[in-house]
Amino acid sequence: MAKDTEKLIRQLSLISYLMAERRPVTAPEIRRDVEGYSAMNEDAFARRFYADRSELEALGIQLSVDKPVEGLAEQENYSLPPENFHLPAIRFTDEEHAGLQTALSLLDGEFAYAEPLRLALQQISWGRPSPLGAPEQRSIALGITASAGGHDLSQRLAKIETAIFRRKTIVFDYYTMQRDELGTRKVDPYQLLFQGGQFYLVGRSHERDAIRVFRLSRIRGKVAYASKAEHDFQRPAEFDPRSYANRIQWQFGEPVGTAEVWIAGRIAWQIERHFGRHGEFRAAEPGEGDGDDRVFVTEYADARQLVAWVLGLGEHARLLGPRELVEELDVRLALLIERHADGPELAPAVAPAERVPESNGNGNGRREAAAIRPERFARLVTLASILITAGRAGQRIPAAEVCERLQISEQELNEDIGVLNVVNFGAGSYVLYAEVLEDGTIESDPEAYGDSFARPARLLPVEAKALVAAIDLIGEHIPEGSLASVREKVVAALGEDPIREGLQVASVGGDDSGIARSVSTAIRDNNLLTIEYYKENEDVFSQRTVEPYALINGREGWYVAAYDPARAGVRHFRLDRVKQATVEQGTFEPRAEVDPSRDVEGWPRTGEVEASRRARVWISPERARWAREERSVVEELADGAVVVELSFAGVDWLVREVLKEAGDAAVLEPQDARDAVRAAASRLARV
Structure with a gap:
């Protein structure tokens, strides 16, 4: 029998024994009665028992230890209070349960944590119809699903997830975009972060002796453990993962200054709603602007990124200080004008270097490439609960149904049943006996004292983080039922917020939760919606009364897919551009021809919409590396610059995209787009 299997039998039997005894027991009693310990000598038992206790504690299962005589380990008494193993009852409303059903149906097979999510939902939905049989949902679709995005990235993610849990230092080769170099990194992994369709690792870099952020798609080759030790580090108590999830591009790194940005009253509501958490706002003083204008005060670590953001806001934003930042903006505007007048001067084209394609993490993850496999311990506990419940009801369960619910193969199911059949309370009293019959059903005969596994067990760390990450990914965008209240109940039952240990999902865009709730209500009740x-791109406000059908997320944020009667077609409205949303009393009859999620495999994932025109855009050598990662490169140049192709429906959008590159991009063709960029830059230079 494999060592891992022996360990699982031993640990599950220890839990069963302690909970069946319902009294403190001594170490000699445990050695005598618990499956797997009796054949060990005293030293081997002491080592194994200590290791098993440590592993169970890491899984959130804490044994209670009573020390009557100080310093004498053999006099210690051990017990497992039920509350240390069982999950407190969580009472969900019908709407909340519907929200959980929707979350699973959306993410199943499309989420790097899909498998532990299934186990978590099995546990928290105890006593209710399984959320695994949810009907197809049509009112929400996901373009960004936090899938691992390919085999290599899946392997890295799984290894890093385990390293975080086990406190293991890791070593990997990393391509540093800023310096254009590949080097080896030794890192204590603290946290995984999912943001903008990408997974990131936050951890202490041994080379820098400081916390750094690493994008997983820039890791090359395999991730390895740095040592064979059981644990290599302890995460600092003061580390707060939320501070990394809440940073904006210009705040990546150590702050170098504080900027003041004038924001026109016309868009102040939008900037304050979506960027307020990255700084502070104050009213514009005389000489800085008019009555509704605001000044945004924000720390920055990367001057170019902040300048690029300000330029992207066009005439509605202006840098007030510090002086060196204003001077950099002026230089970049001059560069934009020059490169759209006479330049840029193009180097000769060269044959593109062969590149190993790296997944960008936005792909459609499938079950066969699932990144995170839950601990087998969690799977066995869940399987035991399923079999005991069915056995007590005198029911047989189709083996295929159990395989589907737990996402395991028939062979894995048989192996798991074999393990559970030898888990016992001691003295030859087993938890259950189950077998797969010839007709493909499972017959289970649970022991009368099998109460330990007849109630839902506590969520193990990977299950808890999978559940909360799924809720955070979808947020307040489910018409079937709010997940915010579900999250509160789950965190209360767990006793802590799992995002502090493992995976955090950063919000895309700004705080549009109030708008999302109004839109969700209108979708649910088939109410007309006025926005x-x-x-x-056109710098105009409009009022639309539309028929809302679904919420869809994409690379840039959340959208409502709606039928616009005034334009006789489906339109997608970004929630962060909706200033106000009003649910009307009037209702509409859903149109059979409208399929709001039809485009979810397209622009929400790729960021490119269908367009009638394409532009050729030169990218400077300094920014070419980023362009290769994010854009469609059509030509490599001898000096390191590249030419990319952008599809666009309107020149205004293209102008804004080029301004955001802060002088490191220039439209080559069409000519009208070149002229429009030069004109826009000239207007900004005169401000």
């Missing part, structure tokens, strides 16, 4: 919408 005040800011069309950024």
Whole structure:
């Protein structure tokens, strides 16, 4: 029998024994009665028992230890209070349960943590119809699903997840985009972060002796443990993962200064709603602007990124200080004008270097490439609960149904049943006996004292983080039922927020939760929805009354897919551009021809919409590396610059995208787009 299997039998039998005894027991009693310990000598038992206790504690299962005589380990008494193993009852409303059903149906097979999510939902939905049989949902679709995105990235993610849990230092080769170099990194992994369709690792870099952020898609080759030790480090108590999830591009790194940015009153509501957490706002003083204008005060670590953001806001934003930042903006504007007048001067084209394609993490993850496999311990506990419940009801369960619910193969099911059949309370009293019959069903005969596994067990760390990460990914965008209240109940039952240990999902865009709730209500009740919408590229506000059908997320944020009667077609409105949303009393009859999620495999994932025109855009050598990672490169140049191709429906959008590159991009063609960029930059330079 494999050592891992022996360990699982031993640990499950220890739990069963302690909970069946319902009294403190001594170490000699445990050695005598618990499956797997009796054949060991005293030293081997002491080592194994200590290791098993440590592993169970890491899984959130804490044994109670009573020390009557100080310093004498053999006099210690051990017990397992039921509350240390069982999950407190969580009472969900029908709406909350519907929200959980929707979350699973959306993410199953599309989420790097899909398998532990299934186990978590099995546990927290105890006593209710399984959320695994949810009907197809049509009112929400996901373009960004936190899938691992390919085999290599899946392997890295799984290894890092385990390293975080086990406190293991890891070693890997990493491509540093800023310096254009590949080097080896030794890192204490603290946290995984999912943001903007990408997974990131936050940890202490041994080379820098400081916390750094690493994008998983830039890791090359395999991730390895740095040592064979059981644990290599302890995460600092003061580490707060939320501070990394809440950073904006210009705040990546150590702060170098504080900027003041004038924001026109026309868009102040939008900037304050979506960027307020990255700084502070104050009213514009005389000479800085008019009555509704605001000044945004924000720390920055990367001057170029902040300048690029300000330029992307066009005439509605202006840098007030510090002086060196204003000077950099002026230089970059001059560069933009020059490169759209006479330049840029193009180096000769060269044959593109062969590149190993790296997944960007936005792909459609499938079950066969699932990144995170839950601990087998968690699977066995869940399987035991399923079999005991069915056995007590005198029911047989189809083996295929259990395999589907737990996402395991028939062979794995047989192996798991074999393990559970030898888990016992001691003295030859087993938890259950189960077998797969010839007709493909499972017959189970549970022991009368099998109460230990007849109630839901505590969520293990990977299950808890999977559940909360799934809730955070979807947020307040489910018409079937709010997940915010579900999250509160789950965190209360767990006693802590799992995002502090493992995976945190950072919000895309700004705080649009209030708008999302109004939109969700209108979708659920088939109410007409009136929105005040800011069309950024044209700098116009419009009022639309639409028929809302679904919420869809994408690389840039959340959208409502709606039928617009005034334009006789489906339109997608970004929630962060909706200034106000009003649910009308009037209702609409859903149109059979409208399929709001039809485009979810397209632009929400890729960021590119269908367009009638394409532009050729030069990217400077300094920014070419980023372009290769994010854009469609059509030409490599001898000096390291590249030419990319961008599809666009309107020149205004293209102008804004080029301004955001802060002088490191220039439209080559079409000519009208070149002229429009030069004109826009000239207007900004005169401000």
